[in-house]
Amino acid sequence: MKYLDCVEVIVEKEQYAKNGVHKGMQGVIWLEESIDGTWDVFFDLWGEHGPIGDIAIKKEDLKLIPRMDARINEKIKAEFGD
Amino acid sequence: MSCYVRKTYLQPSPPKWDMWIHRDLSDNHCEECLVLHECWFEKKKTPKWPHHPFCHCILVDIQYNTVLSLSSCKCPYEKIDPYLFDPDNFYKHGKSAMLESWGYTIQDSTYLKEEIEKQGLEKYRNGDYTLGQLNAYGQRISIRVELPRKNGDGMVSFITGWMVKPNGLIQLNTPFGGK
Numbered sequence: 001m002k003y004l005d006c007v008e009v010i011v012e013k014e015q016y017a018k019n020g021v022h023k024g025m026q027g028v029i030w031l032e033e034s035i036d037g038t039w040d041v042f043f044d045l046w047g048e049h050g051p052i053g054d055i056a057i058k059k060e061d062l063k064l065i066p067r068m069d070a071r072i073n074e075k076i077k078a079e080f081g082d
Numbered sequence: 083m084s085c086y087v088r089k090t091y092l093q094p095s096p097p098k099w100d101m102w103i104h105r106d107l108s109d110n111h112c113e114e115c116l117v118l119h120e121c122w123f124e125k126k127k128t129p130k131w132p133h134h135p136f137c138h139c140i141l142v143d144i145q146y147n148t149v150l151s152l153s154s155c156k157c158p159y160e161k162i163d164p165y166l167f168d169p170d171n172f173y174k175h176g177k178s179a180m181l182e183s184w185g186y187t188i189q190d191s192t193y194l195k196e197e198i199e200k201q202g203l204e205k206y207r208n209g210d211y212t213l214g215q216l217n218a219y220g221q222r223i224s225i226r227v228e229l230p231r232k233n234g235d236g237m238v239s240f241i242t243g244w245m246v247k248p249n250g251l252i253q254l255n256t257p258f259g260g261k
Contacts, residue, residue: 004160006172028165028173030255031219036113040219042256047176050241050260056217070175 001059003032006068007041011061020052020082026068030054044070045077052077096146097209098125107138113218115139120248121221122149124209129216153250155203161257162198163191177258185232194229198242198254201227206244206252220245222255 001007005028009016012023021027021043030042037059043052052073104111104119115133122144123129131141164170167178167188181187186194205211205225214222223246228239243256 004165033219035218038218044173044175044177048180048261051256051258053215054222054243054255055215056219067172068174070173 001029001039001062001064003029005029006065007039007057007062008065008068009041009057009061010063013061016055016057016061017080019055020077021055021057022076022080024076025052025073026065026070027054027057027073028068034059043073046070046074049074097149099123099144099146099149100125100128100141101144102128102131103140103142105138105140108136112137114216117218117220118216121246122153122250123246124211127209127211127213127223129213129221149207149250153203153207153252155199155206155244155252155254157195157199157202157254157257159191159195161254162195163188166194166257167191180258183233184229184238185234186229190232194257197229198227198257201225202242202244202252202254211244214243220247222246223252224259 006026007029008026009021009023025043027041027043029039031040038056039059040054041057042054045051100123102118102121104115112134115137118129133139165173169188202225211223211225214224223244224241225244226239227242228237230237240261241259242254243259244252245255247253
């Protein structure tokens with residue numbers, strides 16, 4: 001994984017959920033450096049919607065994907081009622 | 083009898099700024115305090131201090147002249163192109179359509195980068211920012227940026243996200259953080 005790669009969260013954890021990030025959401029590695037086994041991952045929403053934001057996610061909680069789709073994040077956000 | 087009236091000229095006092103200093107006074111170090119070391123903040127918009135119980139960090143006054151002359155900003159071009167304009171449909175966030183509705187295309191990437199840098203730095207120096215999340219990666223701030231519509235009259239404005247770095251540097255983190 002590296003800067004600007006697309007990734008997907010593969011676990012549901014309270015520490016991510018409290019920031020609005022849930023299993024299945026797709027994001028982008030947003031900073032060049034990895035700290036303490038985590039990546040800073042940015043989770044965007046569609047169009048003019050403001051993003052969910054960027055949070056530190058453990059490397060083992062992510063999988064690399066070839067491209068991301070913010071509409072998936074919209075759908076998951078709605079399912080959780082965030 | 084003539085009266086002498088002494089005129090007092092009032093000058094606005096310059097804004098007050100802090101530099102966060104992490105002091106190495108124990109064996110345990112808080113990641114967030116470490117990442118704040120030597121970062122500059124307008125006094126009323128400094129992260130919560132003390133940051134935690136037994137925090138050894140201090141805030142040191144920094145001259146506004148220093149802020150004006152030495153602060154700087156950096157906007158990674160790749161956050162605009164390819165992320166924001168997404169020419170290869172890699173990120174699928176719908177932002178390029180939004181920018182195009184304002185009259186901007188990928189050919190405007192350098193202009194957008196420079197304009198965001200210019201406004202970001204000016205507003206940071208004026209203390210016109212909002213503190214955001216702080217974690218081991220850094221202290222984020224939000225700054226509102228305004229752009230003229232290229233395809234019509236009026237302006238559009240949106241939030242940009244920045245990371246505060248040491249010695250007056252702010253680095254663009256999020257080019258479009260919502261309206």
